[in-house]
Amino acid sequence: xxxxxxxxxxxxxxxxxxxxxxxxxxxxxxxxxxxxxxxxxxxxxxxxxxxxxxxxxxxxxxxxxxxxxxxxxxxxxxxxxx
Numbered sequence: 001x002x003x004x005x006x007x008x009x010x011x012x013x014x015x016x017x018x019x020x021x022x023x024x025x026x027x028x029x030x031x032x033x034x035x036x037x038x039x040x041x042x043x044x045x046x047x048x049x050x051x052x053x054x055x056x057x058x059x060x061x062x063x064x065x066x067x068x069x070x071x072x073x074x075x076x077x078x079x080x081x082x
Contacts, residue, residue, distance in 0.1 A: 030049050
């Protein structure tokens, strides 16, 4: 379960002008290694990479779906990254 990762995804999805697209991103090699290592340990889920991603996943698990959806909508709104 990676958080924002520094790949071409944001450009391809035209999300470069969003708060999420312009925010900090995890290193793709670190994310891949964490997922790979977790697979070999038999873990079905792993929140990959940075402490920020881990905090966001923890908060997301305790947040009502409607609130989380509204937050994701705001982060993906064009122009929100300015």
